[in-house]
Amino acid sequence: MTSDLRLDFVRNVQLRHLRCLVAVAQERHLARAAERLALSQPAVSKTLSELEGIAGTRLVERSSAGRRGVQGLTPAGEQLLAHALKVLEALEASAEAIAPTAAGRVERLRIGALPSVAPALLPAALARLRGLWPAVQVVVKSAANPVLLDELRAGELDLVVGRMSDPRLMGGLSFELLHTEPLVFAVRTGHALAHRPVSVQAVLDYPLMVYGEGTIPRHNTESFLSARGLALPANTLQTLDVALARALVALSDAVWITPLGAARGELADGRMVRLRIDTAGTEEPVGLLQRSDAEPSALRTAMAGLLREAAKPQGSLPARRRGASAG
Numbered sequence: 001m002t003s004d005l006r007l008d009f010v011r012n013v014q015l016r017h018l019r020c021l022v023a024v025a026q027e028r029h030l031a032r033a034a035e036r037l038a039l040s041q042p043a044v045s046k047t048l049s050e051l052e053g054i055a056g057t058r059l060v061e062r063s064s065a066g067r068r069g070v071q072g073l074t075p076a077g078e079q080l081l082a083h084a085l086k087v088l089e090a091l092e093a094s095a096e097a098i099a100p101t102a103a104g105r106v107e108r109l110r111i112g113a114l115p116s117v118a119p120a121l122l123p124a125a126l127a128r129l130r131g132l133w134p135a136v137q138v139v140v141k142s143a144a145n146p147v148l149l150d151e152l153r154a155g156e157l158d159l160v161v162g163r164m165s166d167p168r169l170m171g172g173l174s175f176e177l178l179h180t181e182p183l184v185f186a187v188r189t190g191h192a193l194a195h196r197p198v199s200v201q202a203v204l205d206y207p208l209m210v211y212g213e214g215t216i217p218r219h220n221t222e223s224f225l226s227a228r229g230l231a232l233p234a235n236t237l238q239t240l241d242v243a244l245a246r247a248l249v250a251l252s253d254a255v256w257i258t259p260l261g262a263a264r265g266e267l268a269d270g271r272m273v274r275l276r277i278d279t280a281g282t283e284e285p286v287g288l289l290q291r292s293d294a295e296p297s298a299l300r301t302a303m304a305g306l307l308r309e310a311a312k313p314q315g316s317l318p319a320r321r322r323g324a325s326a327g
Contacts, residue, residue, distance in 0.1 A: 005056050015091070017051040018084040020044055024060060025081050026154045028070045055080065078153075082172055082293055085155040089295050108137040109299050112148035112160035115240045116217055117286050120261030121161055121178070125306035132302060144215055144240065149173065152289060158300050160289040161307060163216050176288040176304075178311035181260040183220055183282040185275040186267065188249050194273040200228055203275065207254040208236045209245050220282045221257050246272075259284065286311070 023033040024044070034041040052059050059077035063069025073081060109129075113122055118140070126138065141148070141157065148160045153172055164175055185203060187194055193202065210232065211217040218238075225231055237254070239245055245256050246263075249272060256263065256272075266272035288304055 009054050009056075012054045013051070015088075017047060017054070018087055020047040021051060021059065021077070021081060021084050022088065022155060024048065024070055025073055025077070026151065026156045028072070030070060078171070081154065082291075085291075086293060086295065089155075093295065106137045107133075107135065107299060108139065109303060110139045110141070110156065110158045111303070112141050112143065112152060112157040112162065114145060114148070114162050114286075115142050115242045116211065116259040116262040117161050117163075118142055119242060120264045121286075121307055121310045125303065125310045128306050128309075129303055133299060136299060142240075144212070146214070149289065152291060155291070158290075158294075158297070159304065161286065162289055164285055164287065172292055173289050174292050176290075177285050178287050178307065179313075180283040180285050182284075183217065183224065183257055183279045184260050184263060184267075185277050185279075186249060186256045186258060186263045186272045187253070187275060189270060189273055191253060191255075191273065193255070193275055197276050200225065200230060200277060203255050203277070204230065204233060207252065208233065209248060209254050209256045209258075210236055210238055211258070212238045212240050215240070216284055217257075217259050220284060224279065224282055261286065 020033070020037065023036050024030065027033040027036060030041050030044050034044045037044065039047075048060055055076065057076045058074050059080060060073055061071040061077075063071050111122070122140065126140075129136070129138070141151070143151075145162050145165055148157065148162050149165055149170070151157045152160045161178070164170070193206070210221050222232065237248075242258075242262050245258065246266060248254050249256050249266075255275070260267075263272055263274075267274055288307055290300070290304075294300070
C-alpha cells in the first residue's frame with residue numbers, strides 16, 4: 001500500500017466498515033451477516049464494496065454458487081480482519097473501562113473444542129472456572145477442527161482445544177501442546193472380544209464406529225488399517241457425536257475406534273473395555289490454540305491454566321495388557 005493510499009484508508013475507513021468485514025468473515029454468508037448487523041443484504045454488499053474501494057484491493061472471495069455465499073477472505077482480507085478485530089476489541093475494552101460496573105454487563109468466554117477432546121479436558125476445567133469466575137458466561141462449541149480454527153481466526157471463539165492443522169490454516173494462530181493421545185478400540189464390558197487377545201482382522205467382523213471423513217482421527221484410523229492391508233467396511237458408521245457413540249457401544253456389539261480422551265471416563269470406570277490391539281504410532285497432539293494477536297485477557301489466561309492442569313496425567317487407565325496383538 002502506497003503512502004497516499006494508506007493516508008486515504010486512514011481518513012475514510014469507518015467502524016461500520018470494520019464491523020461489516022468481521023460479520024461477513026464470521027458468518028460466511030451475506031444474508032446472515034446482514035441479519036446480524038440489522039442491515040439489508042444490499043447495504044452489506046455496498047459497505048463491503050466501499051471498504052474494498054478504500055483498501056484498493058479485493059478483500060472477500062464471493063461464492064460462484066450464488067451472490068449470498070462467501071468462500072472466504074483474500075490474503076489481504078485476512079490481514080485486515082486481524083486488525084479489525086483488534087480495533088473492535090480495543091473499543092469494547094474502552095467502553096468497559098469507562099463503565100466497568102454498568103448494570104447487566106456480563107463477561108463472556110467462548111470456547112471451541114473437538115468432540116473427541118472435550119469429554120476428557122473440559123468438565124474439570126469448567127467446574128474449577130465456575131468456582132473462580134462465578135459470574136462469567138461460558139459458551140462451548142463442539143465441531144470439527146477446521147471449523148473451530150476458522151471461527152477462532154475470525155474472532156468468534158476466544159480459544160480452542162484442538163489439534164494442529166495444515167500450516168496454511170494455522171496462520172495467525174498459536175498452538176501450545178497439552179498432551180498426546182492414541183487411538184483405542186473400545187467396546188462394552190460384556191463384548192465377545194473383551195478381555196482376550198484379538199486381531200484387527202477379527203474386529204472388522206463387528207459393526208464399527210469411526211469419526212467422519214476429513215477428521216484427523218478418521219485419517220489415522222484409515223492409515224492404521226491400510227498399514228495392515230485392511231480397509232474400513234462399507235457399512236461403517238461415521239459420527240462426530242461422542243454421546244451417540246457411547247450409547248451405541250453400551251447397547252450393541254459395536255467397536256468404537258476413537259482417540260483415547262473421548263472414552264477415558266468409560267474406560268476408567270469399567271463401562272467400556274479397551275481391546276488388546278497395539279495402536280502405537282497413532283498418537284496425535286492435542287493442544288490449546290489462540291489468536292496470536294489477541295489482546296491479553298485475565299479470563300482467557302485463567303482458563304488456559306485450568307486446561308493445562310486438566311491435561312496432566314491423572315493416573316493409569318485401563319489399557320492393553322501384555323501380549324497385546326500388533327494387529
